[in-house]
Structures are given as structure tokens and as C-alpha cells.
Amino acid sequence: MFFYKTLHEEILRGINESLFAVEGNFDVILNETKKEFEGHVTFVVFPLVKQAGKSPEVIGETLGNWLINNSTIVEKYNVVKGFLNLSLKDSFWLEAFSKIQQKEYFSSRKPTGEKVLVEYSSPNTNKPLHLGHIRNILLGWSVSKILEFEGNEVVTTQVINDRGIAICKSMLAWKKWGEGKTPETTGIKGDHFVGDFYVKFEQEFVKEYTAFSESEEGGKIYLGQKKENQEKTDFFKVFKNTYFNEFSPLGAEARNMLLEWEAGANDTIQLWKQMNGWVYEGFDTTYKTLGVSFDSVYYESETYILGKKVVEEGLVKGVFYRLPDSSVWIDLEDAGMDKKIVLRSDGTSVYITQDIGTAIKRYEDFGAKKMIYTVADEQDYHFKVLFEIAKRLGEPFADGLFHLSYGMVDLPTGKMKSREGTVVDADDLIAEVISEAKLNAGERGELAHMTVEEQENIFYKIGLGAIKFFIIKVQPQKRMIFDPKESVDMQGATGPYIQNAFVIIQSLFRKSDSATQNKTFMLPETLNEGEKTLIQLLMSFPEVISNAAKQYEPSGVANYAYTLAKEFHKYYHETRILSAETASLIDFRLSLSKEVANALQTSLNLLGIEMPDRM
RNA sequence: GGCUCCGUAGCUCAGCUGGAUAGAGCAACUGCCUUCUAAGCAGUAGGUCUCUGGUUCGAAUCCAGACGGAGUCACCA
Structure with a gap:
């Protein structure tokens, strides 16, 4: 919220000077004003009531008044119950916009020096990939892109169950x-x-x-x-x-x-x-x-032995114990879990033994203290146990382990069952959604002048955009119902809807007089509400991405892109861009559109979705 | 049975670090293409946020319990 830093300070000063002396560090919390009220930013005054000894309305009025007289940013205010709604000056928006225009704004952050390993996909080799794998792959890939954007050094990997x-x-x-x-x-x-x-x-x-x-x-x-x-x-x-x-x-x-x-x-x-x-x-x-790739691959046929050595060492340390039948166990009951076997009585390793070995091998190979496992939620308990074992073995990466757990994908008819042939095959699904994109594009006729190859490339981007957005917009921990009919839909809250906003902006640039492009323009004296809304949304971009990175959760990025695209569609409909009143206003609106396009493209790229130039 | 996750409009989902009258999309109905891509925009209709208690000036959001659904508790992976 660095755009509002000054406003924070001003409100704090205002409380001090017009109401009462603030003790300690008082946290000024600002919210975006709800659409049905006038204003851009809202300060909730309820928390001040007790100390000020005044009614919420009086506090709001007092503070609002103070801000009008002293703030460099606040232009107008209104008070509804305990809510102080502030309208900000155009100069504030224009200054914010000039920060957004800087190149770094939509580029990846400075390297943090942190290395993160992201595991995803990890299939068995006896059957093709299906819808469940797609959710896994899109999630893992997206999280890896987001972490990379935030300046982490990311290594993608998988472990293949090949035996x-x-x-x-x-x-x-x-x-x-x-x-x-x-x-x-x-x-x-x-x-x-x-x-x-x-x-x-x-x-x-x-x-x-x-x-x-x-x-x-x-x-x-x-x-x-x-x-x-x-x-x-x-x-x-x-x-x-x-x-x-x-x-x-x-x-x-x-x-x-x-x-x-x-x-x-x-x-x-x-x-x-x-x-x-x-x-x-x-x-x-x-x-x-x-559109995904792996920096490294591990095979169970190679890693299944790795854990054994670790278990032997752990036995010496007393982390594990051996039963008379010579099976080896760990007792996790004091951590609220059960006893867990780590070596069978015949000395062979079990699933979790491999995972311990693989984790250690990966740490040796890459030295990443953070490792993320993208695996379905049926294995929640398994990873809880695995992470606890790593901790007890004193592994240096033990605190950086994270299970990116996600719910299974169901069909409208119920669970996918391979035995009943209701599994949605990954390749079939992709082919279907691409041909749907082709069908829609044919009706529109925008691409008629292009070569077949160029057209195919666009159908591909649209089809994959549809399927990827459809899956990634849902929070991972939720089980999702996948309706094949809905997934190929390209109206409303979909990938193609967002791509369309981007495409419209590209079209604007193609049609604009090239002489006026990228020229430094005079800032307009007044902004309309649509412009302020767009700038405000662009302002929240860094926070959206960093939250997604912190929580290993891309759905927020998808929803952000949709909201932004929606606001742009609305703006585009209401505001003339290429035929604005003055050349400088045209330039400003084009520049704003360009930043919207940047935000949309960057956001969707973090979800693994590409933008077409036309559609 | 123990533990974990989920429960918001007919359907699919947002909102969950507590804030105003709970939002989108789909489906249904009404308008808008001689003006920058209608994969669009505007509007109508649709709600006991599963229930009950608690904390709070304020709860869809936090806490406890109940109910419903799913997963897991293998010398399977």
C-alpha cells in the first residue's frame, strides 16, 4: 500500500491534531470505498470512538474537515455512519500513474537470493495425463512463475513413479x-x-x-x-x-x-x-x-533406495527404532500423529522413505531451503508426517517445506473413475477447447486475412487461455466441479474475456496515429471516474502478486485480472479513446490502456496464459 | 470412531489479515453494433452466507459446538 503512505501519515497527524494524542504505533487501516458510495478510499472511524469520546459522525466530520484543510491529497469527503469516505485529488492519481508507467512496475522484482524448488505433475507411467494432472500442473507452474517474479530463484522438478x-x-x-x-x-x-x-x-x-x-x-x-x-x-x-x-x-x-x-x-x-x-x-x-517445463526430473526407480541410508543414520541418532521383526518405525504420537513405518521387515523402503531420500538428494543437488510439493489433498497426512520426520532428522530445509495441497476435480456426474471410463483425458480436453476457440473465431471473422498457421496459433492461445483460467481461478483447497461444457465457454469470467480486453488495446494502438504514440503527453487536468478506478486497480498489482507468492496461491491473480479486464471493458465502452477531445487526452488514454494491457499480460503470464494480438 | 479440508443465488465461483445495503459469471428476461474488436456494455430477477451459541461498537469472515459432504488414518503409492 505504498501509494497511500502519505495519506496514512496525514490521517495519523489529523487524529493527533484534531482529536487526541495517539499513543504508540496506531495502525491506520484504509479500505477501498464501496462502489455505491462517493469516494475512493475509506477510513473506518469506529476504533477511535472510545478514545475520542465523541460519536462516529462527529469524528468523521472533524477528521474529514481537518484533511480538507491540511491534506495534499484529499479533495472531498463524506461521512456515512462511521465511515469517512475520501475523494482524492487528480494530482494524486496522476502521480500514481506516473509510478505505474515506470518500466520496473510490471517486471520481476530484484533477486532475493532465495532458492525455491517447486515439484509438480509427478505422474505414474502406466497411463496418460488426465484432468487431475492438469490442475496439478497449472497450479505448480503458476506458483513457480509467481515465486520467480517475486525474485526467487526457482527450480521446477517432478518425481516420476516409473516402477x-x-x-x-x-x-x-x-x-x-x-x-x-x-x-x-x-x-x-x-x-x-x-x-x-x-x-x-x-x-x-x-x-x-x-x-x-x-x-x-x-x-x-x-x-x-x-x-x-x-x-x-x-x-x-x-x-x-x-x-x-x-x-x-x-x-x-x-x-x-x-x-x-x-x-x-x-x-x-x-x-x-x-x-x-x-x-x-x-x-x-x-x-x-x-507450456510448462521442468528443470530437473527424479525417477522413483532411482530414488527409492535413497531413503534407506537416511533411516540407518536416523536409527543411530535415535529418531527411528527397530522392532524385533526388523521393521523400522518412527513414533509421532507426541506430535498428534501415529506411529509410521519407514522400512519394511524385509528391509525394503516404503513410499515415505523414498520421499525422505528424494528431499535430501534434492537439497544436495540444488541447496534450496524451500521446497514446495504440489500434490492432491488426499496426501495431506502423508506430507504432515514427512515434514515432521524431516524436522526430527534436523534437516536444514525442514522448516521450508510446504505442501501445496489441492482438491480433487469432480465432474457434474460425480467423481472421475478410470474403471468406469469417466476420466477426462488431458489431450482430448485440450483439443476440444482449441477447436471451440476455432469455431468461435470463425463466426467473428476477425482473423480471415491471416495465414492458417497464424490462425492456429491464436486458437491455441485462446483455447488454452480458457482451460487454464477456468481451473486456476478456483482456490486450490477447494474441490472443484469441472463441467466440460462450461470450460469451453468463452463468455463472461473466462480467459478469453481477459484476452479480449488485451486484444482491444492492441487494436487501439494499431489504429492510432503512430506519430502520437509514446510521445510525452500533457497530463489531463481532469480524470473521469473510470480512469481513477483503473489507476486504483493498477496500483494494487504488486500487492496482489506478493500475496499470491506468500500464500502459494494463484487464484487471486486470476480474479484480479478478471476485475481489471471488466473495468477496462466498461471504460472502453463509456470513453472515447482515439477520438478524445485533444491530442494530449488521446495520448493519456492510450497510455493508460497500455498499462492496463501490461497488467493483464503480466498477470496472465504468471498463470501460464499467453495473449494473442488479435482474436 | 480420531484427525484434516469444504459448506455463500437454480448452477459454477469471488469476498474470509472482522467494517456500510454480501458480489461476479452461467442459465432466464429487456435494451445497445452507420462511432475505437458485441468473446462486449447497460438493465431486470434471483440470498436465512448450513444451523446454534460466543467474542466485538460491528461477524459470511474469528472461536466453540452441531449438521451435511469429501479425504485420510496400509509393511499401497
């Missing part, structure tokens, strides 16, 4: 039914290709399981193990996992493959590398389309 039974299922299915096909020979994107074999495995497994449940052997098991009054279909719903592990030939083959992988069997490792390679190619395409 385990899931990928073995895909591998087995490909081996059995793949007929040597590849993404190249089929023209299917690599991650989808591998995902299709995962689905194929499940289909074959279900066939096998159905046959089993109808067989004589299955019948015996049902009769022998069923609970009282349990229907056969209900029993076999629950029994599926046990069947996979204890009876299924396919299950046995898949598990055998996992054992071979762990033993380092050559053929299996080759196949594993081959299939994961296809998946990574597919992921890379999607990441590229989404």
Missing part, C-alpha cells in the same frame, strides 16, 4: 497381445499407447476373473469364504484383489515380471525402458502444449 505393478501390467499386455506394435507403427501418442495396454490388461483380467467366479473352483471359494447373507456378485467385488494376488495366472505373470524387474533381468529392463520411453515422449508433448 511397480502398474507398469508391469502394461508391459505384460504388450508382450502378450502387442504383436510388436509401437507408437510409430500405429501413430498413437506414446503415453496413450502404453495406457491402452494397461486397459487391455484389465479387460483380459476381468474376463479371466469372470470365468473364475463362474467356475466350480470359484463357487467353492465363495461358499467357503463368504460372509453371512453375502450375494455372490458382492463377494466377488471384494475378492478381486485376493484373486489377483493368489489365484490369477495373469496376476502371477505380472507379479513375476515385477520380480524380474527388481532382479534386473535384462529382457524385462529393456522392455521397461522401451515402454517408459514411449510414455515420456507422450508426456513431453502434453507438457509442451501446456
